[in-house]
Amino acid sequence: MMKKLITLLFILSAVPSVAQQIRTIDKDGQPIPYVSVLTTDAKYIGITDLDGILKDVKGADTIAVSHVAYKSKLYKVNGKSGSIILEDADFGLPEIVVKKKPYVYAQTYYRIFYYDDSLGVVYYRVGLTDNVIDRKTKKLSANTRNASKAKYSILKTVLNTLVGSKLNKRSELPMKKIEESLKKSYEANKVKITDEGPGKKRISDFKGTVGYITDNQSTGQRRYSVNMSKLYNDKLEATGKTKELAKREKRDAKKKNEQDNDYFVFRIDENGNYSPEDFMMMQYMTSFDKTEKDGRNVHVVMALQVFTIDRAYVDKNELKALKKDNKIKMNYQNIRQFEQAHKIPALAPAIQKKLNELWKADEE
Numbered sequence: 578m579m580k581k582l583i584t585l586l587f588i589l590s591a592v593p594s595v596a597q598q599i600r601t602i603d604k605d606g607q608p609i610p611y612v613s614v615l616t617t618d619a620k621y622i623g624i625t626d627l628d629g630i631l632k633d634v635k636g637a638d639t640i641a642v643s644h645v646a647y648k649s650k651l652y653k654v655n656g657k658s659g660s661i662i663l664e665d666a667d668f669g670l671p672e673i674v675v676k677k678k679p680y681v682y683a684q685t686y687y688r689i690f691y692y693d694d695s696l697g698v699v700y701y702r703v704g705l706t707d708n709v710i711d712r713k714t715k716k717l718s719a720n721t722r723n724a725s726k727a728k729y730s731i732l733k734t735v736l737n738t739l740v741g742s743k744l745n746k747r748s749e750l751p752m753k754k755i756e757e758s759l760k761k762s763y764e765a766n767k768v769k770i771t772d773e774g775p776g777k778k779r780i781s782d783f784k785g786t787v788g789y790i791t792d793n794q795s796t797g798q799r800r801y802s803v804n805m806s807k808l809y810n811d812k813l814e815a816t817g818k819t820k821e822l823a824k825r826e827k828r829d830a831k832k833k834n835e836q837d838n839d840y841f842v843f844r845i846d847e848n849g850n851y852s853p854e855d856f857m858m859m860q861y862m863t864s865f866d867k868t869e870k871d872g873r874n875v876h877v878v879m880a881l882q883v884f885t886i887d888r889a890y891v892d893k894n895e896l897k898a899l900k901k902d903n904k905i906k907m908n909y910q911n912i913r914q915f916e917q918a919h920k921i922p923a924l925a926p927a928i929q930k931k932l933n934e935l936w937k938a939d940e941e
Contacts, residue, residue: 596633598658601625601642607777607791609663610802611838611862612644613878617651619927621694621876624836624864627789627802643925645860645882646800646842665796666922668884670844670857676890681710681854682899683888686921687721690932692878695869697931703912706883707900710853717853754851755801755841756780756790763808765815784811792849799843799851806837806863832865858884886919 601609608629614622616637625631634640634654643649647663684707691700706721753761759780760768766782770790773779780788780803788803813822829835840862844855862880869875891899916923923929 597636597654597656598630598632599625599634599640599642599652599654600660601629601631601644602660602662603647603793604662604664605793609644609647610789611840611860612642612647612663613862613925615641615643615925615927617641617927619692619694619697619925619931621692621864621878624838624862627786627804641925641927643928645840645858645922647922649923649925665793666920668858668920668922669796669798670855670885670888672844672846673854673888673890678890678892678895679712680891680893680896681712681888682891682896683708683710683854683856683885684899685856685883686886686915686919687881687883688921689879689881690924690928692880692928692931693875695873695875697934698928701932709896753853755803755843759803759808763812766808766811767815768808782808782811783815787811792845794847797844797846798857799845799849801839801841803839803841804837805839805861832867835863835865837863854888856885858882884919884921886921 599614601612603609608625608627610625610627610629612625612629612631614624614631614634616622617639622635622637622640623631623633638654638656640652640654641649642652642661642663644663646666646668648666650661650663652661684705686703686705688703689701690698692698704721706719708717708719710717756770756778760770763782766784768780768782768787771779771781773789776792776794778790779786780790780801784807787808788801791800791802792798793800810822810825813819813825838861840860842857842859843851844857845851860880860882862878864876864878866874866876889895889899915921924932
């Protein structure tokens with residue numbers, strides 16, 4: 578009897594475990610791409626793909642899911658695959674009243690964080706950007722400033738190199754509709770945008786799908802999920818720039834399981850129209866696995882999020898007054914209050930907890 582029991586246990590232990598797949602969707606059943614999935618103690622599990630799918634939650638019993646445009650949520654896996662319905666974050670812009678004035682002013686709030694699943698959040702910075710569109714010349718100017726920052730050792734320099742140099746561009750309001758910009762900037766890729774049904778379009782190039790456009794009439798939003806890094810690599814291949822492509826591939830080879838994604842949200846009217854001042858939010862995020870010098874494997878995430886918090890049609894004097902009045906100094910507590918007052922979507926609780934610890938240590 579004992580021998581049979583041991584044999585049975587051996588057989589059971591040899592049976593491979595079945596991966597639990599999750600799919601993130603909105604209330605209408607549309608997939609939500611680029612959702613971060615963590616354990617409750619802030620260990621990174623993965624990111625959903627363009628179809629909202631993460632193929633394996635790696636045995637986690639309870640997962641924390643978060644997305645820049647949706648409310649964070651805890652989900653009990655219970656050893657089964659399933660779909661997770663996420664609610665829209667309570668963040669939006671009222672309809673702007675068009676006035677016969679020469680400038681459009683929009684202020685954006687940004688936050689950057691650097692995360693690895695060994696140390697948690699190790700870098701965080703927030704700030705404000707003044708964006709001014711000259712309606713006559715169609716030119717845009719932007720001035721970015723830090724409101725406050727927390728740092729961890731040399732990562733301040735690292736983040737400035739990786740993200741900071743691009744911050745102004747990332748914070749500026751797009752001057753053209755993204756679909757027009759994609760087609761023009763990546764003409765060599767033969768970018769196509771095709772209807773996939775009501776409120777959904779597929780973005781593809783000569784190598785396949787690179788993103789989706791979805792319209793949500795109930796929230797009055799147009800959302801873009803695009804893998805810009807893949808688009809750029811495909812462009813290098815299409816234009817025969819093999820040396821630059823090889824250089825990028827060699828650099829990226831050090832980053833295992835790398836994922837890059839860009840997510841944009843614009844406010845639209847009932848006809849689906851929008852203008853540059855209707856920019857609401859965006860997120861640029863890159864994540865990858867790396868091996869530390871001591872042999873440990875860790876997962877790294879760098880994210881930049883930008884939110885429009887104020888906008889208006891103004892003349893020159895009104896513009897000067899706005900710029901003068903919006904100076905702001907923040908400590909960590911004020912940052913939390915500022916984000917709540919402007920309905921900035923909260924970070925995942927597990928990430929926020931680590932961030933609290935970082936700030937406490939930094940202030941001491």
